[in-house]
Amino acid sequence: MKIIIAGAGKVGETLIEQLSGENHNVVVIDKNAKLIERLVNSYDILGICGNAASYGVQMEAGVNSADVFIALTQTDELNILSCLVAKTAGIKHTIARVRNPDYSKQFGFFKNELGLSMTINPEYSAAREIAKVLHFPSAINMESFAKGAVDLAEIKLKHDNPLCGSALSEIQRKFNVNVLVCAVQRNSDVFIPRGNSVLEANDKLYITAPRKELVRFMKKIGIYRHKTKNIMIIGGGKVGYYLAKQLSENGGYNIKIIEKDFARCEFLSEALPDVQIINGDGTDRDTLFEQGIEKLDAFVALTSIDEENIISSMYASSLGITKTVAKINRVSSKVLQSIGMDSEFSSKLIAADRIVGYIRAIGNSDESSVQTLYKLVDGKIEALEFFITAEFEKTGTPIKDLKIHKDTLIACIIRNARVIFPRGDDTIQTGDSVIIVSKSKQFRNINEIFR
Amino acid sequence: MNYRMISSTVGKLLMIEALFMTLPFFISFYYAEGIASSSVYAMVMVIIIAAGVILTAFKPRHKRIFAKEGFVIVALSWILVALFGALPFYISGAIPNFTDAFFETVSGFTTTGASILTDIESLPKSLLFWRSFTHWIGGMGVIVFVLAILPQKDTRSMHIMRAEVPGPIVGKLLSKTTATARILYLLYTAITLLETFILYIGKVPLFDSITLAFSTAGTGGFSIKNASVAAYDSLFVEIVLSLFMILFGINFNLFYLILVRQIKRVLKSEELWVYLSIIAASTLAIACNIMPSVKTFGLALRHAGFTVTSIISTTGFVTADFNKWPTFSKCILTALMIVGAMAGSTGGGLKTARVIMLFKSGFREIRRAIHPGTVKCIKLDGAVVDKETVSTVNSYFTLYMVIIAVSTILVSFNNFDFTSTFTAVITCINNVGPAFDAFGPKSNFSALSDFSKIVLSADMLIGRLEIFPMIILFSPSSWKKNI
Numbered sequence A: 001m002k003i004i005i006a007g008a009g010k011v012g013e014t015l016i017e018q019l020s021g022e023n024h025n026v027v028v029i030d031k032n033a034k035l036i037e038r039l040v041n042s043y044d045i046l047g048i049c050g051n052a053a054s055y056g057v058q059m060e061a062g063v064n065s066a067d068v069f070i071a072l073t074q075t076d077e078l079n080i081l082s083c084l085v086a087k088t089a090g091i092k093h094t095i096a097r098v099r100n101p102d103y104s105k106q107f108g109f110f111k112n113e114l115g116l117s118m119t120i121n122p123e124y125s126a127a128r129e130i131a132k133v134l135h136f137p138s139a140i141n142m143e144s145f146a147k148g149a150v151d152l153a154e155i156k157l158k159h160d161n162p163l164c165g166s167a168l169s170e171i172q173r174k175f176n177v178n179v180l181v182c183a184v185q186r187n188s189d190v191f192i193p194r195g196n197s198v199l200e201a202n203d204k205l206y207i208t209a210p211r212k213e214l215v216r217f218m219k220k221i222g223i224y225r226h227k228t229k230n231i232m233i234i235g236g237g238k239v240g241y242y243l244a245k246q247l248s249e250n251g252g253y254n255i256k257i258i259e260k261d262f263a264r265c266e267f268l269s270e271a272l273p274d275v276q277i278i279n280g281d282g283t284d285r286d287t288l289f290e291q292g293i294e295k296l297d298a299f300v301a302l303t304s305i306d307e308e309n310i311i312s313s314m315y316a317s318s319l320g321i322t323k324t325v326a327k328i329n330r331v332s333s334k335v336l337q338s339i340g341m342d343s344e345f346s347s348k349l350i351a352a353d354r355i356v357g358y359i360r361a362i363g364n365s366d367e368s369s370v371q372t373l374y375k376l377v378d379g380k381i382e383a384l385e386f387f388i389t390a391e392f393e394k395t396g397t398p399i400k401d402l403k404i405h406k407d408t409l410i411a412c413i414i415r416n417a418r419v420i421f422p423r424g425d426d427t428i429q430t431g432d433s434v435i436i437v438s439k440s441k442q443f444r445n446i447n448e449i450f451r
Numbered sequence B: 001m002n003y004r005m006i007s008s009t010v011g012k013l014l015m016i017e018a019l020f021m022t023l024p025f026f027i028s029f030y031y032a033e034g035i036a037s038s039s040v041y042a043m044v045m046v047i048i049i050a051a052g053v054i055l056t057a058f059k060p061r062h063k064r065i066f067a068k069e070g071f072v073i074v075a076l077s078w079i080l081v082a083l084f085g086a087l088p089f090y091i092s093g094a095i096p097n098f099t100d101a102f103f104e105t106v107s108g109f110t111t112t113g114a115s116i117l118t119d120i121e122s123l124p125k126s127l128l129f130w131r132s133f134t135h136w137i138g139g140m141g142v143i144v145f146v147l148a149i150l151p152q153k154d155t156r157s158m159h160i161m162r163a164e165v166p167g168p169i170v171g172k173l174l175s176k177t178t179a180t181a182r183i184l185y186l187l188y189t190a191i192t193l194l195e196t197f198i199l200y201i202g203k204v205p206l207f208d209s210i211t212l213a214f215s216t217a218g219t220g221g222f223s224i225k226n227a228s229v230a231a232y233d234s235l236f237v238e239i240v241l242s243l244f245m246i247l248f249g250i251n252f253n254l255f256y257l258i259l260v261r262q263i264k265r266v267l268k269s270e271e272l273w274v275y276l277s278i279i280a281a282s283t284l285a286i287a288c289n290i291m292p293s294v295k296t297f298g299l300a301l302r303h304a305g306f307t308v309t310s311i312i313s314t315t316g317f318v319t320a321d322f323n324k325w326p327t328f329s330k331c332i333l334t335a336l337m338i339v340g341a342m343a344g345s346t347g348g349g350l351k352t353a354r355v356i357m358l359f360k361s362g363f364r365e366i367r368r369a370i371h372p373g374t375v376k377c378i379k380l381d382g383a384v385v386d387k388e389t390v391s392t393v394n395s396y397f398t399l400y401m402v403i404i405a406v407s408t409i410l411v412s413f414n415n416f417d418f419t420s421t422f423t424a425v426i427t428c429i430n431n432v433g434p435a436f437d438a439f440g441p442k443s444n445f446s447a448l449s450d451f452s453k454i455v456l457s458a459d460m461l462i463g464r465l466e467i468f469p470m471i472i473l474f475s476p477s478s479w480k481k482n483i
Helices: A008-022 A033-042 A056-060 A074-086 A102-111 A122-135 A168-175 A211-220 A238-250 A262-271 A285-290 A308-319 A333-339 A345-363 B004-031 B037-054 B067-085 B087-091 B098-109 B124-141 B140-148 B157-166 B178-202 B206-217 B235-248 B250-260 B263-267 B270-290 B299-312 B327-339 B354-372 B387-412 B418-429 B450-465 B467-474
Strands: A001-008 A024-032 A046-049 A068-071 A093-097 A119-120 A141-147 A150-156 A180-186 A187-190 A204-209 A230-234 A253-260 A276-279 A298-301 A323-327 A343-345 A372-377 A381-387 A406-415 A419-420 A433-438
Touching: A001 A008, A008 A345, A024 A033, A024 A298, A024 A372, A033 A046, A056 A074, A068 A345, A068 B263, A074 A093, A074 A343, A093 A345, A102 A308, A119 A345, A119 A419, A122 A141, A122 A238, A122 A298, A122 A323, A122 A343, A141 A381, A150 A211, A168 B250, A180 A333, A180 A406, A204 A211, A204 A381, A204 A433, A211 B327, A230 A238, A238 A253, A238 A262, A253 A262, A262 B206, A298 A308, A298 A419, A308 A323, A345 A419, A372 B354, B004 B037, B004 B067, B004 B124, B004 B140, B037 B087, B037 B124, B067 B087, B067 B098, B067 B140, B067 B450, B067 B467, B087 B124, B087 B140, B087 B418, B098 B124, B098 B450, B124 B140, B124 B178, B140 B157, B140 B178, B157 B178, B178 B206, B178 B235, B178 B250, B206 B235, B206 B467, B235 B299, B250 B263, B270 B299, B270 B354, B299 B327, B327 B418, B354 B387, B387 B418, B387 B450, B450 B467
Parallel strands: A001 A024, A001 A068, A024 A046, A068 A093, A093 A119, A230 A253, A230 A298, A253 A276, A298 A323, A323 A343
Antiparallel strands: A141 A150, A150 A204, A180 A187, A180 A204, A372 A381, A381 A433, A406 A419, A406 A433
16 A cells, blocks of 8 residues: 655654555655655655645655555644645545644544544543543553453553463463453563463463453452542643543543643643642652642653653552553653553554554455554554454354464454354354454454464 | 641640640649649649640651641641630639630630630639730740740741741741741740830739730730729820830831841831831821810820720720720721731731732722723832732632621621621631620620630631631541542
8 A cells, every 4th residue: 555644753653664564655744854864764665855735745745646645744734734635636545633622522524524534633542541541440551342342451460469370271260250361471572372371470461351351350360449539640731631631521530630831720720620730840749749649549640751751650659559650752661661660651652553553444445354453562462353244254164173373363252242252163253343362463354364 | 638747746736735834833823822723724734735645646657748737737726725725714613614715715815805704803813824825825826836946857847837927928037947936936025024024113013014915915905904904094004015016016027127137128118117107097097086075185195096006906905995986986996907917926907918918909900990901010018929929818808708797697696786796706807805885895705605606716716827727627628538
């Protein structure tokens, strides 16, 4: 596929890296010539320097022969405009990044009236991910498949966890729960476990199960925590704003935002009447204590500086706050794991994942394509959801007879909103949703998973 | 909320109150009031020390306290100190009703001087001493005293001091809170001693000199005579008391500035000039107004001068029965009750500094209406007062009015006439002492119901601690488990 990316910022570069790695033809447009030169030297792409909304520049980038146009420049209006120009030039799929909260209610309008295929708001998506974790704090990270029928939870095994030392095949018998461990991260290594794999302390497990089973399982192994109530958010930027808004709309939370900038505080207090806004430095120990850090259930650090987020959330952990979340922009998650962070989020990675998922989905003409895509452990593991249509070749064949690629696992089958953890005799049928966990194979179609 | 720190600080404070109680204990020996009288104090001391030991038994895990804890500590301490301070009156049987004893003690500690006693002179000397002594302790503040004598290792004592010292802006004299508190108490003690000495050489008995000096120093107004200061019928006493009432109504920081020879800064103080001008103008106005009823202008000036200084400094000593004065004079006196003394003094009321700021911000609004877009900073003593302070002063005034309104309604259930009800509230919240009509200078508060007495006691505490500490103590959100 030919993909044009306008604007090579943080999300842009992450996308370039992923898409060019997946063998797409990527053309990047940016105003900054130096940046273009660096990108062209580092990745196998074509670079054009100029204004992405200009028809001439777009033609130079070959817009008439391209499949996807992704606008990721600094300005929302420029992104929308350049998508409209590209649309008129005949491109089929246009994706615009729109971040201004003023537009956040008109995404439907962008799609239906302006004809943009997808509008993404990285900060909004990041806030949603964080809200999920705050809603279910037992997990480090939470994703959901098939409209919430199945969750994918990431948990870490501490030394005293009863799972340590037991083989996977024993779990079901020992705890009498229906969950599936679909990936294990041990140190910097990731593997898809077999029945005889033995779990060790400090392993990170990726578990799929319906929410109810997950809760039961977590209660049994003693890591279940109740929903968070008192939440402190440091930094009232875009992510902080969206997060506080979502949480206060859900209700049941006490939220306090600490923000340095007074003018921003005034805006927040106007936009979020149910949230306490404190004007102060959230990295200052005294301020944190004055604002009652001891009473917190969750501490969310969302300032623009990674280091401050990391240090203040580690400090919060050291005070015994069980759930700490940090927003990370640049620091690699490998570094963070080595220092024992609880949960961290990067809005650029979340946005890039969503775009890659979309592109995989349109890359196939048939409908049994990727519905949802999550990248885990720095992208080393992918969890994908496929919808099975009539075009699926192996309908009705028992799974034990299917030849599946190495390091790939059919995690579960969702049939009529019922979750099946497949055994050898189970079959895949038309109308099912199937969740596949794989060690970086970049599948675009369910048929690709078979050898 | 750091409960343990609050508990241990309040506990320490009660120990100090037990220490204060030794004074009336010895006095009861000195005047040979008998074993029954002395044993009352001993008993009360044991009770207070026991309470203190229990409260200090909670060792704080950490000493972090913030503004919120400061307010709570101050409000709680004052309530407890008044409750325990009422015990000698109650146990000795001098005031058989505990609500009355509490009202009297709150009135003492908050330096109000409103009394429920009908025959003051019948009380034993040691109780009279304790009654006047509460004025002296309450004047500068119980907690400031603790800060002055106890070595403070933690750095956050300013949060407590700020909550107790009156005024919109609390300035430290020195970089250390303890040193500041010490200087304040040294100045306070020195001026009190000076007054005692002057009264004593003016042929006032020593016991009377001491208790009068205590009452003046705290700008309280309790007297050991039924007729208050009128009992001495001495021009000398009245002049000395007037001068000292004016002095104790002045910001103590100014005395410190005189001490370190910065007279220029003292003379530059706008608040001081406004305070003195109000005294001079009201004295003249009232003197002219009451001229027809008294024979000479000299006597009119003597009565007016003493009453004005007594009311504006919120002391409440009485020589003339101003309840019989014309309405104009009464109105001026009511206004003076509300204005009160200077910030940072031992007096009550709104404080001159706040009144100045209220006027200035009011005039600014008028100016803005006439010349739209006017930008004008509010200045005090030539320096810009920051916006936050101005807006706090405005909200303080609003809260103050709301509390007056609510209390007036609550006391009105007692069905006294409007003037009595309203001025009783005004006099209590401003810590003055006498009101008008039913609670005028020649009568007392004993006729009120227990409920009204509790409301007025609360008003006195609210007024002395400047509203916020009491409200914060009783607001549920400061005790919530949530953030």
